[in-house]
Structures are given as C-alpha cells and as structure tokens.
Amino acid sequence: MENAVFAHDTDSLQAEDATKILTGSILKLAALIDEHNTLLRRKDQRKEWADISRQPIPEVPATSSSAWNALLRSTMTDVIQPKAEGWRSGLDALLVFLGLFSAIVTAFIVPSLATLKQDEIARTNELLMNITNIMIRTSGTDASNLNLTSPAIFIPEPSDVRFNVYLTLSLIISLSIGALAIACRGFLNLVSWSQHNKAVERLTDIRTRWRNAEKTLGPAIESLPQLLVVPVLLFILGLVDSVFSTALQISSPPTSVLAASSLSVVFIASVAVGMGLTLIDGSLRPKSSPFQSRLAHVLNVSIVQRVKPLAHRLRTAALTTLLEAPSLKSLPVRPAPPLSAESMKIYHEILQATRDDDILDDASAALFNVIGQRTIYANPNRFLRRIPVDLLPQECATLLHLLSPEASVRSHRTAAQVIVDIASNGRTRPLRYSQNDIGRLLPSLSHAARRADPGTSLSVLWNSQFVQAMAIVANSGPNITAYPPAVVFLGARHWSWKYLTPSELCGILAFVFEVIDDKISDELAGADVDEGEQAVVVDKILSSPTLPQRGVAINPRNVLASLLCLSQDKLPLMGRLIPWLVRIHRPRKVIVAAQEHIQMIQRTEWLHLLGHTQFSMVPCLVSTLAEHCLALEGFTENDREQIARICILCLLHTPNIRSRPPAGFVFFARPVLRALLAAVKGHIDLRSAESSDILEALIEIRHSVEEDLMWKDGRFEVLEGFDELLGPIYPGISTRPSSPEGARYAAAEAGRYSELDIVDSSSASE
Structure with a gap:
C-alpha cells in the first residue's frame, strides 16, 4: 500500500515537473516569438523611414539656389514664355499687315498728290495759244477775230483735297503704330532680362518687371491691333469720297489740309512723348519697369546711379545737421533680412501657381526659412520675441496649396513639418492662426494625413507631423507638450470655430478619434489584462507621463464637446475617454464642464450648428459620465446632486431628446433615466427646499415616461423606480392611470x- 502511494506521489511529481518544463518552454517560445516580431517591426519601421517619399523635404536656407532656381524655371516656362510668345507672334503679324497696308496707301497717295497742283502740260498749251494770238495780231490781222483768254487761277478739286487728307492721316497713323509695335517688341525681348546672378535676385527682378508688364506693356501690345481701325477707316472713307465726289459740286476751302497736317503733328508728337516717357521710366526703374532697353540701361548707369548716391549723401548731411549726432549713433542697427518683402511675396505667388511636383518639392524646401525669417525680423527686442505673430494670407494660401490633392505626399509632409518647426523653434516667433486660418487648414491637414498614410490602421499617425500640426493650428499657438498631439487637438476650443461647417468638424474629429482608437487598440491587442490594467494603459497613452508636464492643461469641457461628434461605431471610445478625464481632473470639475456645455448648446444659435447626431450623443455622454462617477468610492452627496441636475438638464431641455407630445423620451435616453434614479434614490432629500426644483423635474419626467409610446421594454420598470422614489411624498402618484x-x-x-x-x-x- 505504501509502495502504491509512493508510486502515485512520484508520478504526480513527475507530471508536475513535466508541466513546469512544458510551461517554461512555451513561455520561452512566446518570448522568442515576441522578440522576433519586435525585430521585424523595427526592420519594417526602418525600411519605412528609409523610403524618401514618406519624408518631408529637407530644409534649405531661405535664399537657396536650388529652391529659387526651380521657381525661376517654373516662372519662365509656365508663365512668362507662353504669354510673351503670344504677344511676340501678335506683334509680328501686326508688322506684316502694317507693311502691306502702308504699301497700298503709298500706291494711292503718290498719284493723288499730283492733283493738288496745276497740270504743267495744260498750262503750256494755254500759253502757246495766247502767244499765237499775239503773233497774229502783230501781223496786221483784224484783232476782233482774235480769241485771247486770261490765265486761269488753279484751284484743286475739293474731292482731291479730301482724298489726300484721308490718305495722309492713314499713312502717318499706320507708320506710327508700326513704330510702337517695333518698340514694344524690343521691350518684350528684355522683359525677362536681369543683371543679377543670384537666383533670388533674378527672380525678384523678373517677376516684378513681369507683373508691371502685365499691367502696362501687355495692354499696350493688345491695344495696337485695335488702333489699326483708325487708318483703315480713313482709307475707306477716302475711297468712298473720291468715288461719289465726281457727281457732286463740293466747294471747300483748303484749310482742311492745314487741319490734317496739325492732327498729324499732334499724333506724331504724342508718339514721341510716349517713347520718351518709356525711356525715362526704364532708366529710373530698372528693376520694376517693363520698358527696358539698352539705351535706358546706359542712362541708368551713367546718370541715375550717380545722382541717387549724391542725393542720399545730401539727405544724410541735412539730417546730421538738423539732428544731434549722438542720437543718431544710439539708434539700434537692425541686420538686414536675407529676403525683402517683395521677394517673399513673389516666392508665395509663384509657389501657389506651380503644379509640377518636382518644382514644388524643390521650392517648398525653403518655406520654413522664408516664413521663419519674417518672424525673426518682426521685432528685434528679445523680450518680445516669443509674442506670436499672425499668419499672413499669402502664407496660409501656400500651405493650403502644398496640402492640396494636386501636390505630392512629400509636399504634404513638408507643409505640416513647417507648422511644427515654427512652433517649436526657439529663434522664431510662433505663428498665431485666425479663425479663418483654422477653418481652412484643419480640413486640409486631415485629408492630407489620410492620403499620406492610407493604411487600415491610423495608429502610425499618433505622433506624426500632421496630427502635431493640427494640434498647433487648433490651439492657435505653440504645441502643448504635456499630452500627445491628438489629445491636445481634442482639448482645443473647437466648438467655437466659426469657419467650419458641422460636417467638416465631424469629419476632422472622426479622423482624430480613429487615430486615438487605433492607438489604444494596438496597445491592448493580444494583452490579457483586466479593467484596472486597461485604465493604466489608457492613462499611459493619453497622458504621456514621460514627457515634461508643462504647457496648458487640457480643458475637460473642450474634450466633452468633441465627444458629441463621436460616431456610433466609436462609442466604446467614449467609455475610455470620459473615465480618463475624471481620473486626471476632479469628478466635480468634469461634471460642471459637461453641464456648462450642455447649457450652452441649448441656445437658439446652436440649433443650426449641431445636427440630430450631435444632440443624440448628449444622453450617451451624460449616462457614461454619471455611471462612472456614481461607481467611484467617496462620491459625495453634493456631487450626486450635481449628477442629478445634469441628467435633468439632458432629459428636459436638450433638443431632439423628447419626441413629439404627448410622447416622452426616445429610447436612447433610458440610461440617463436610470442614472438619475441612482443618483437621487437614498442620497438626496426631496422634501427639502433646496431640492424643490429637482422634485418638480422628477414629476415632469415621470409623466413623460408614462406617456412614452416609443418605449419597447423597461418602461414600467422605470415607472416603478419613480413611483418608489416619489411615493412617500405623493402617495397617489403610483395610482395615476x-x-x-x-x-x-x-x-x-x-x-x-x-x-x-x-x-x-x-x-x-x-
């Protein structure tokens, strides 16, 4: 017997040893598998980061030739050359037509000039006839038979005078237009010329000159063909007048010839004055004037560049004489920024007009330093250096262009990285984003983030530059380092954004909620942990205790406001975020924040800003908050009263919670009813004067529940709870039919x- 027991014990020990060995082997195998998976994950991450298409463009200086040469090529290829070639071809066609037309007019005007003077042959015949008559008279013939005529005074025909006037004006105007066309062609050939070698200076000169050329030179070139109507019309009038004047007796003084000559002189003088003004403008403004020529450049070098320094020295001497020298020396000397305001404006204009991905990527590399140098030189005082400056409209337009679907993924990442770098850079002043900027940038950032990482899980965007940029823009200031970017975004005051439609706001928040939910799900995947351990993991993810706890704390009211845009498939996320809020803040603070926001959205102006979905989320939020707070240990009666008041506020005053009369509450308000009963029953004295408003509200809620026709089940259970609560105060209330x-x-x-x-x-x- 003892041997049998001993053998049984031995077998048991061997089985236990085998079990331990097997368990240890399984644990070691699991550890090896986890280590192998970790190595593979790190390898995939390194490969992902090695993919250059997923990285933002490396930063380059603000005056880098690689960025500005790309913009210069884009400007010359896409903007200047097509339009300049169109203008040039138009001028060539105009000159060909003017040559033919002038030849035709000249062919008419040469013979017509002979009609303005007396015919020499006719005059000779007349004189010969008179001489013959005189010789006959001297020879003794009877003088009465002589036919002597006095010399006729030559008067040109009025039709000939008018015809010559028409042809003269037509020829002079056409030749003047030809001279203007040749001059414009010369200006057009030099509109893309610059004397500088640096790309930033060349682009600034060419772009400035081209902008003025589009305002002045372009309209002048385009108006020249319209001026041809005048000489053609004059030529046609002359032809018509010469045809019909043969049958008409028109007597006109020759003063019309003087008038035509005067008009011709005036027109020629106007053209000469215009040419002189273009020469003066080109010499005085060589960088911005579109009327560039070699003569204007010579005048600028020989006269203007010598006169300007002389005038500057005279002005400095006058100021030195009038002002005290020590005060001039005491003025702080500010270093000149690397880019002028005109260059920055041109940079943004060309970048926004660029559609080529390669040029856009190369040019966007200088965006950080272009915006950053403006914030650096905004104020030289080091005490005011961290005061935010407003984002310029042209800078916002550039960021939107880089975040647009037409841009590449690298341009998306570059734009988001620029927003992050400017907020975290110590040398530059942070940017302040207006409501208009927020309404335009946030949707673009969320869409660009989805395009950049179209995978099934968005947890890879948890600390990405896109979510960080969204957090910075949403808070209109620097980043908050005490929490992850997604939580910082939820803590922004987005419920007051005026330039976002409800659909856009819900879309942006849905993206952030998906990032948070995927991150928490990935951290909890495969881990067999209880509810308490899950709360620790959630706190570790959302609070980031390893980061320095500095910056603005998360406002619970803002997070609760964002939860109203939570979709139905993400409702479990509310059960994680609200307990997290309660743990990092006092329960009463979260309850008061929820009450304030629910009171605010009951105003009339919020009825068109929030839809039915957002109002239907109010009971879910209130019930989740109430259930979690009521389950806490040490929850005071004052806090229970506050819970009861917020439940009453939700049931009686939130739009779309009560259905049409006489029916009561819709089905998703039942958890709020149960939370209300749990908060009041046994903890609040309804007979006291302080609780009279709660008692009246409970009676109204009880009547509405009784009349609710949409209730599927549990209506009588809720009624019994109200009757049990209100029965001691109103004994007949439970017998109400x-x-x-x-x-x-x-x-x-x-x-x-x-x-x-x-x-x-x-x-x-x-």
Missing part, C-alpha cells in the same frame, strides 16, 4: 389581445 394609447400598448406587449377592443371602445367614448 395610463393614457388609452399607453394602456393599449401595454396590453399588446403583455399578450392580452382581448383587452384591445375594450381599450378601443373607451378611446372612442372619450
């Missing part, structure tokens, strides 16, 4: 179909 519709519904639910006819007859009698 139900409405006929409610009784019919109750009979149908209970299967008492025989009572339906009785109920119908009683309803008819009433």
Whole structure:
C-alpha cells in the first residue's frame, strides 16, 4: 500500500515537473516569438523611414539656389514664355499687315498728290495759244477775230483735297503704330532680362518687371491691333469720297489740309512723348519697369546711379545737421533680412501657381526659412520675441496649396513639418492662426494625413507631423507638450470655430478619434489584462507621463464637446475617454464642464450648428459620465446632486431628446433615466427646499415616461423606480392611470389581445 502511494506521489511529481518544463518552454517560445516580431517591426519601421517619399523635404536656407532656381524655371516656362510668345507672334503679324497696308496707301497717295497742283502740260498749251494770238495780231490781222483768254487761277478739286487728307492721316497713323509695335517688341525681348546672378535676385527682378508688364506693356501690345481701325477707316472713307465726289459740286476751302497736317503733328508728337516717357521710366526703374532697353540701361548707369548716391549723401548731411549726432549713433542697427518683402511675396505667388511636383518639392524646401525669417525680423527686442505673430494670407494660401490633392505626399509632409518647426523653434516667433486660418487648414491637414498614410490602421499617425500640426493650428499657438498631439487637438476650443461647417468638424474629429482608437487598440491587442490594467494603459497613452508636464492643461469641457461628434461605431471610445478625464481632473470639475456645455448648446444659435447626431450623443455622454462617477468610492452627496441636475438638464431641455407630445423620451435616453434614479434614490432629500426644483423635474419626467409610446421594454420598470422614489411624498402618484394609447400598448406587449377592443371602445367614448 505504501509502495502504491509512493508510486502515485512520484508520478504526480513527475507530471508536475513535466508541466513546469512544458510551461517554461512555451513561455520561452512566446518570448522568442515576441522578440522576433519586435525585430521585424523595427526592420519594417526602418525600411519605412528609409523610403524618401514618406519624408518631408529637407530644409534649405531661405535664399537657396536650388529652391529659387526651380521657381525661376517654373516662372519662365509656365508663365512668362507662353504669354510673351503670344504677344511676340501678335506683334509680328501686326508688322506684316502694317507693311502691306502702308504699301497700298503709298500706291494711292503718290498719284493723288499730283492733283493738288496745276497740270504743267495744260498750262503750256494755254500759253502757246495766247502767244499765237499775239503773233497774229502783230501781223496786221483784224484783232476782233482774235480769241485771247486770261490765265486761269488753279484751284484743286475739293474731292482731291479730301482724298489726300484721308490718305495722309492713314499713312502717318499706320507708320506710327508700326513704330510702337517695333518698340514694344524690343521691350518684350528684355522683359525677362536681369543683371543679377543670384537666383533670388533674378527672380525678384523678373517677376516684378513681369507683373508691371502685365499691367502696362501687355495692354499696350493688345491695344495696337485695335488702333489699326483708325487708318483703315480713313482709307475707306477716302475711297468712298473720291468715288461719289465726281457727281457732286463740293466747294471747300483748303484749310482742311492745314487741319490734317496739325492732327498729324499732334499724333506724331504724342508718339514721341510716349517713347520718351518709356525711356525715362526704364532708366529710373530698372528693376520694376517693363520698358527696358539698352539705351535706358546706359542712362541708368551713367546718370541715375550717380545722382541717387549724391542725393542720399545730401539727405544724410541735412539730417546730421538738423539732428544731434549722438542720437543718431544710439539708434539700434537692425541686420538686414536675407529676403525683402517683395521677394517673399513673389516666392508665395509663384509657389501657389506651380503644379509640377518636382518644382514644388524643390521650392517648398525653403518655406520654413522664408516664413521663419519674417518672424525673426518682426521685432528685434528679445523680450518680445516669443509674442506670436499672425499668419499672413499669402502664407496660409501656400500651405493650403502644398496640402492640396494636386501636390505630392512629400509636399504634404513638408507643409505640416513647417507648422511644427515654427512652433517649436526657439529663434522664431510662433505663428498665431485666425479663425479663418483654422477653418481652412484643419480640413486640409486631415485629408492630407489620410492620403499620406492610407493604411487600415491610423495608429502610425499618433505622433506624426500632421496630427502635431493640427494640434498647433487648433490651439492657435505653440504645441502643448504635456499630452500627445491628438489629445491636445481634442482639448482645443473647437466648438467655437466659426469657419467650419458641422460636417467638416465631424469629419476632422472622426479622423482624430480613429487615430486615438487605433492607438489604444494596438496597445491592448493580444494583452490579457483586466479593467484596472486597461485604465493604466489608457492613462499611459493619453497622458504621456514621460514627457515634461508643462504647457496648458487640457480643458475637460473642450474634450466633452468633441465627444458629441463621436460616431456610433466609436462609442466604446467614449467609455475610455470620459473615465480618463475624471481620473486626471476632479469628478466635480468634469461634471460642471459637461453641464456648462450642455447649457450652452441649448441656445437658439446652436440649433443650426449641431445636427440630430450631435444632440443624440448628449444622453450617451451624460449616462457614461454619471455611471462612472456614481461607481467611484467617496462620491459625495453634493456631487450626486450635481449628477442629478445634469441628467435633468439632458432629459428636459436638450433638443431632439423628447419626441413629439404627448410622447416622452426616445429610447436612447433610458440610461440617463436610470442614472438619475441612482443618483437621487437614498442620497438626496426631496422634501427639502433646496431640492424643490429637482422634485418638480422628477414629476415632469415621470409623466413623460408614462406617456412614452416609443418605449419597447423597461418602461414600467422605470415607472416603478419613480413611483418608489416619489411615493412617500405623493402617495397617489403610483395610482395615476395610463393614457388609452399607453394602456393599449401595454396590453399588446403583455399578450392580452382581448383587452384591445375594450381599450378601443373607451378611446372612442372619450
């Protein structure tokens, strides 16, 4: 017997040893598998980070030739050359037509000039006839037979005078237009010329000159063909007048010739004055004037560049004489920024007009330093250096262009990284984003983030530059380092954004909620932990205790406001975020924050800003908050009263929570009713004067529950809870009969179909 027991014990020990060995082997194998998975994950991450297409463009200086040369090529290829070639071809066609037209007019005007003077042959014949008559008279012939005529005074025909006037004006105007066309062609050839070698200076000169050329030179070139109407019309009028004047007797003084000559002189003088003004403008403004020529450049070098320094020295001498020298020396000398305001404006204009991905990537590399140098030189005082400056509209437009679907993924990442770098850089002043900037940048950032990482899980975007940029823009200031960027975004005051539609706001928050939910799910995946350990993991993810706890704390009201945009498939996330808020803040603070926000959205102006989905999330939020707070240990009666008040506020005053009268509450308000009963029952004295408003609200809620026709189940259970609570105060309240519709519904639910006819007859009698 003892041997059998000993053998049994030995077998048991061997089985236990084998079990331990097997368990240890399984644990070691699991550890090896986890280590192998970790190594593979790190390898995939290194490979992912090695992919250059997923990285933002490396930063370059603000005056880098690689960035500005790309913009220069884009400007010349896409902007200047196509339009300049169009203007040039138009001028060539105009000059060809003017040559042909001038030849035609000249062919008409040469013979017509002979009609303005007396014909020499006719005059000679007249003189010969008179001489013949004189010789006959001297020879003794009877003088009465002589036919002597006095010399006729030559008067040109009025039609010939008018015809010459028309042709002269037509030829002079056409030649003047030809001279203007040749001059414009010369200006056009030098509009893309610059004397500088640096790309930033060349682009600034060319872009500034081209902008002025589009305002002045372009309209002048485009108006030259319209001026051809004048000489052509004059030529046609002359032809018509010469055809019909043969049959008409027109007597006109020759003063018209003087008038035509005067008009020709005036027109020629106007053209000469215009040419002189273009020469003066080109010499005085070589960088911005579109009227560039070699003569203007020579005048600028020989005269203007010598006169300006002389005038500057005279002005400095005058100021030195009028002002005290020590005061001039005491003025702080500010270093000149690397880029002028005009260069920065041109940079943003060209970048926004660029559609080529390669040029856009190269040019966007200098965006951080272009914006950063403006914030550096905004104020030289080091005490005011960290005061935020407003984002310029042109800078916002550039960021939106880089975040647009037409740009590449690298441009998306570059724009987001620029926002993050400017906020975290110690040398530059942070940017302040207006409501308009927030309404335009946030949707673009969220869409760009989805395009940059189109995977099934968005947890890879947890600390990405996109979410960080969204947190910075949403708070209109520097980043908050005490919490992760997604939590910082939820803590922004987004419920007051005026430039976001409800659909855009819900879309942005849905993206952030998906990032948070995927991050928490990935951390909890495969881990067999209880509810308490899950709370620790959630706190570790959302609070980031390893980071320095500095910056603005998260406002619970803002987070609760964002939870109203939570979709139905993400409702479990509310059960994690609200307990986290309660743990990092006092429960009463979270309850008061929820009450303040629910009171605010009950105002009239919020009815068109929030839809039915957002208002239907109010009971879910209130019930989740109440259930978690009521389950806490040490929850005081004052806090329970506050819970009761917020439940009453939700049930009686939140839009779309109560259905049409006489019905009561919709089905998703039942958890709020149960939370209300749990908060009041046994903890709040309804007979006291301080609780009179709660008592009246409970009675109104009880009547609404009793008349609720949409209740599927549990209505009578809730009614029993109210009757048990209100019975000691109003003993007859539990005997209040139900409405006929409610009784019919109750009979149908209970299967008492025989009572339906009785109920119908009683309803008819009433």
